[in-house]
Amino acid sequence: MRAPSSVLKQQFLKKWIMGLQLFGSAKQNMSILERKKAIRLSADIALASTRDGRTCWSRALIANASKEDDSKVLVQHLLAPESERLKKASIGLIMDNKRVRCKKILKRSCCIKRVRKGAPQVVLAKSIAKRMVMRRTQVLKSLVPGGEFMDDISLIEETLDYIVSLRAQVDVMRNLAKATEVVNGK
Numbered sequence: 001m002r003a004p005s006s007v008l009k010q011q012f013l014k015k016w017i018m019g020l021q022l023f024g025s026a027k028q029n030m031s032i033l034e035r036k037k038a039i040r041l042s043a044d045i046a047l048a049s050t051r052d053g054r055t056c057w058s059r060a061l062i063a064n065a066s067k068e069d070d071s072k073v074l075v076q077h078l079l080a081p082e083s084e085r086l087k088k089a090s091i092g093l094i095m096d097n098k099r100v101r102c103k104k105i106l107k108r109s110c111c112i113k114r115v116r117k118g119a120p121q122v123v124l125a126k127s128i129a130k131r132m133v134m135r136r137t138q139v140l141k142s143l144v145p146g147g148e149f150m151d152d153i154s155l156i157e158e159t160l161d162y163i164v165s166l167r168a169q170v171d172v173m174r175n176l177a178k179a180t181e182v183v184n185g186k
Contacts, residue, residue: 004168015046060146
C-alpha cells in the first residue's frame with residue numbers, strides 16, 4: 001500500500017484548520033460534545049475535499065454532510081465553487097450505482113445453478129467460504145462511506161484509497177498533537 005504523500009497531508013491540514021476556524025467563529029461557547037462533532041466533521045470534510053470528488057467515498061462524505069443544516073456552511077466554504085458540482089455528482093452517483101446493482105442481482109437470481117449430489121463436502125465448504133466472504137464484504141461496505149452502492153472491485157479500490165487518506169489524517173493529527181505538547185511543555 002502506498003504511503004500518504006506530504007502534499008495530501010498539507011492540503012488536509014490547511015482545509016482542516018479552515019474548517020475549525022469556521023466552527024470557532026460561529027460559536028464561542030461550545031460544549032465538549034459540540035467540539036467533538038465540529039472537529040470530526042471538519043476533519044471528514046477536509047479529507048473528502050482533498051480528493052476533489054474523484055473518489056466515491058469522498059463524494060459520499062460530502063453528500064452526507066450536505067444533508068445536515070449545521071454542516072452546509074462548512075461544506076460550501078471548504079469546497080468553494082466546486083461544492084454544487086460535487087454535491088450533484090455524488091447524488092447522481094448514488095442513484096446510478098443503485099440501478100446497476102439491482103440489475104446485477106436480478107441477472108444472478110435468474111441464473112441459479114443446481115448443485116450436483118457428487119461431492120457434498122466440497123459443496124459445503126464452498127458455500128461456507130462464500131458466506132464468509134459475503135459477510136466480510138457487507139462489513140466493509142458499511143465501513144467505507146458510500147460503500148453500500150459499490151461493486152466488489154470498486155469497493156476494494158475505494159477502500160485502499162480511503163485507508164491511505166485516513167493514514168494521512170492520523171499522521172497530521174499526531175504531528176499536531178506532538179507540536180502542541182512541545183509548545184505547552186516548555
